[in-house]
Amino acid sequence: MNHIESLAVFCASSPGNDPKIGKVAYNLGKMMAQRNIRLIYGGSKLGLMGEVARGVLENVGEVTGVIPDFLKTKEVVHTGLDELITTINMHERKIKMHELSDGFVALPGGFGTFEELFEILTWAQLGLHRKPIGILNIDGFYDHLLAMLNKMASDGFLKQDNLEILLVAPTFEELLQQMENYEAKPVPQWMNKNQT
Template identity: 70%
Template structure:
């Protein structure tokens, strides 16, 4: 039987616009960009030059890759926006930004971050749960950053608030190579009949 393989040409990366205090996380953000460039996968991200966002962009651009930034008008200041990107898309607001990132991307990777990163992750995985997209969603758990979150997701499942099938939508690994391997092999689950508008 032929092994399933997703072709990923554009990957969205959600992550912090701050550096954080863990050098391993900071360095891995750059390495992710480097690895995407090596695999000829284009980056789609929030367009900032700051923090982990800036590191991913630098990692891909310094290694000959292609980076697209998507930034809302109110954040498009010289202190925030990355001026060296191959492509910069300006949106009216945050909602339009997220829709644009979804449309441009074949897959999603989340690195460490704060409220904004969590919001992006949970929205995109919820869209997958609802069948609004069938793209792989990955969580890069660098240095155990997401251990507590993963325990919380397991508790949600044990308490009956999250189905095991839906928990498995979220692909998790602690290194870049393993996560990308999982994403290439990801098989989207059938959309539940009650969610399929084409069903009688």
């Protein structure tokens, strides 16, 4: 069983059009605080990012923000965090979030959220880490994406083993249970440097 002490959360810096999603983001932060799981996230006070952080902080949890220098303005950065790490660029930000986290959770978002999710999935596929990765599929937000991933697998562009790296649940309780029970696949043989 994986002991989850910190989670990186990927989500929108926009609130979106459905207030319910913001409430779920806040409650995710609240539940993380109640379970003593530190939030690692992008450091913004805006949108769903701000709601998750608020949920943690208002329930006496701990938050580390990781933000690239070019986004570190008074309008964007959350100034009430336990720790704020500034990076040179977006790539360094993702590396730092990976280093600090025991797992990864994606909430609704746009290009940035998807880019973070797919990069961390690709790293797992390549055997670069063995941490659990999950989607909190609020009101079926990710249904179309999941259908696309299944299409990729059925058409032979994505191995079923790699598709199964991605954990999916409609509630955080269910997702956390999956993440705690997650067992990473063996490193692909072609990636094993000890093979001749």
